[in-house]
Amino acid sequence: MPHLPPGSRQPAFLQTLQMRDPVRYVESLRRRHGPVFRMKLLGFPPQVVVSTAELAAEIYRTDGDGSRAGALRAGYVPWLGKYSLFTNDGEPWWRHRKLLSPTLHGRSLASYPDLIAEIAAEDIRKWPLGTPFALQERMQAITLEVTLRLVFGVRDVNRQARLRSSLLALSKASGSASLFLMPARLRAWAEKSPLAMRLPFLPTTRTMKASAAVDHVVFGEIARRRDEEDREATDVLGRLLQARDEQGRSMSDVEIRDELITLLEAGLETTATGLSWAFERLMRSPEVLGRLREECERGEDERYLEAVVKEVLRLRTVIYGSGRLLDKPLRLGGYDIPAGWAAIPMFSLIHQDSEVYPEPQEFRPERFLDESAKAAQKSFLPFGGGRRYCVGAQLAMMEMKVIIREVLQRVELTPTDPAPEAQRMWHATLIPGKHAVAVARQHPLSRKPLPEEPRCPVHPAPSE
Ligand code: HEM
Structure with a gap:
């Protein structure tokens, strides 16, 4: 008999219900059972969850030989497509990873910061001054615009509008809670059945129509x-x-379509949510905000800004965990995990490890700067690990830094309520419960005035 880890004895449906608040639920299981415990959720194989970076590294070491990530993401295939980097494993995954990675790394990103800053400035110009508004919505709008320009490369205003509205509809439909709560078998049937496709109230119908x-x-x-x-x-x-692979083959239209939609689905909400949390935390941390403003006003050095972004992603993990389906048994933390189980590093727990992050609930970017920075970095897993490490991590970090700097140089933000916003599940991300609500005022020392509304030289406004 394998020596299995301890875990909840509740039926799977009760455990699944409690995952509506995953942060609190897994924290309660960790307190009761220790750093390795098991869970059973409806529609998923049995799971083993780990809460330290060392155990996470053991899981991610099995990437490519002993486990698969794509197999656990099969639910996304109907709209991401069968070539998606996200849902594939083995050779097809590796071919696409090699084709896609260079487009999102190093030199390819060099020309992006100015364009991202321009897109952000254009959006900030439309923010209401003096009245509360949801920053999450503004961050979604900015990151969508960034995706339209940097990923899809669309410049024409009409084509941008068409793509924007269809992408928004897909993002909304594919992220609905009812779709994720639909039992796997019913969902697989509904996605293929012509009869089900005639039922407009089904979340599968809405998603497949938006996808078409x-x-x-x-x-x-x-x-x-x-x-x-x-x-x-x-x-x-x-x-x-x-792009060409090692055999000189290019990508077909369907392969390219699948990857564009994958980048949209994987990169949009995640980055917008990371940014929303950044402002939610900064508005409630005057010392951090003061130091960051000073650094942004001085220019060049962005070490503190980088530390702020990391600390946000540590303290308010956007994706709470990302696992692997085990093809072989795995010995983990003294337990025997059978093949066929899912092994999940739970980032929300790993980022709260008080041995690595003293007073882990505190928002303290200095952790990523002082002598503890090396240890802090080692346990920092917001983008996952192993060979499936987030392919958009460099772009996301850069995007967050550019947009935060642009906002801080133009407006002052205050929260409507000094209490922290709770973490709430939405799509696959943990968003601020009130969507990061804020009041904006023009920054009195702003070196960059809000850009003027572009005026038509031929038709002046009625008041002129
Ligand atoms: C703050 C923003 C982001 C966060 C927190 C985030 C987080 C993650 C995580 C946790 C994974 C799973 C890694 C694993 O299983 O080891 C992942 C995978 C992935 N991410 Fe991101 N991500 C972000 C932004 C982006 C962006 C901007 C893009 C693309 C434009 C992107 C594209 C992807 C793709 C394609 C994968 C699948 C990689 C594979 O399976 O090989 N992500 N991301």
């Missing part, structure tokens, strides 16, 4: 760009059209 509408626009965009043959293009779509 996106496909129409995206395939049109791919065909247009193929005709253009722009070898200098710097957006992800342009680079994917030029």
Whole structure:
């Protein structure tokens, strides 16, 4: 008999219900059972959960030989597609990872910060001054615009509008809680059945229809760009059209479509949520905000800004965990985990390890700067680990830094309520419960005034 870890004895449906508040639930299980415990959730294989970076590293060491990540994400295949980097494993995954990675790393990102700052400034200009508004919505709008320009490379205003509205509809439909709560078998049937597709109230119908509408626009965009043959293009779509694998093969239209939708689904809400938490925390931490403002006003050095972003992603983990389906048995923390189980490093617990992060509830970016920085970095897993480490992590970090700096240089933000906002599940992310509500005022020392509304030189406004 394998020596299994301890865990909840409740039926699977009760455990699943408690995952509506995953942070609190897994914290209660860790307190009761220790750093390794098991869970059973409806529609998933039995799970073993770990709460230290060392145990997480043992799980991620099995990547590529002993475990699969894509197999646990099969529920996303109907709209991400069968070629998606997110849902594949083995050779097909590796081929796409090698084709996609260069478009999101190093030199490819060099030209992006100015454009991201421009997009952010344009949005900030529209923020209401003096009345409360939800920062989460503004961050979603900015990150969507960044995706349209940097990933899809769309400049034409009309095509941007068409793509924007269809992508928003897909993001809304595919993230609905009712879709995730639908039993796996019913969902698999409903996604393929012509009869189910005639029932508009089913979340599967809404998602598949939204996905078909996106496909129409995206395939049109791919065909247009193929005709253009722009070898200098710097957006992800342009680079994917030029990319060749080791055998010299290019990517088909369907492969490119699947990866564009994958980047959208994996990168949009996550980055917008990370940014919302950044402002939620900064507004309630005057000392950190003061030091950060000083650094931003001085210019060049962004070490503190980088530490702030890391501390936000540590303290308010956007994705609470990311696991692997075990193909072979694994010895973990003194227990025997059978093949066929899912092994999950729980980031929300790992980031609260008080041995690595003293007073873990405190928002203290200095942890990533002083002598404890090395240990802090080692247990820092907001982007996962192993070979499946988030392919967009560099872009996300850069995007967050540029947008935070742009906001701080232009407006002062205050919370409407000094109490911290609770973490709430939405899509696959943990968002601020009140959507990071704030009141903005123009920054009195702002070196960068809010940009003026562009004026038409021929038709002046009625008051002029
Ligand atoms: C703050 C923002 C983000 C967070 C917190 C985040 C987090 C994660 C996590 C936890 C994983 C799973 C890693 C694992 O299983 O080991 C992941 C995978 C992934 N992320 Fe991100 N992500 C962010 C932004 C982005 C962006 C901006 C993009 C792309 C534009 C992106 C694209 C992906 C893709 C394609 C994968 C799948 C990689 C694979 O399986 O090989 N992410 N991300």
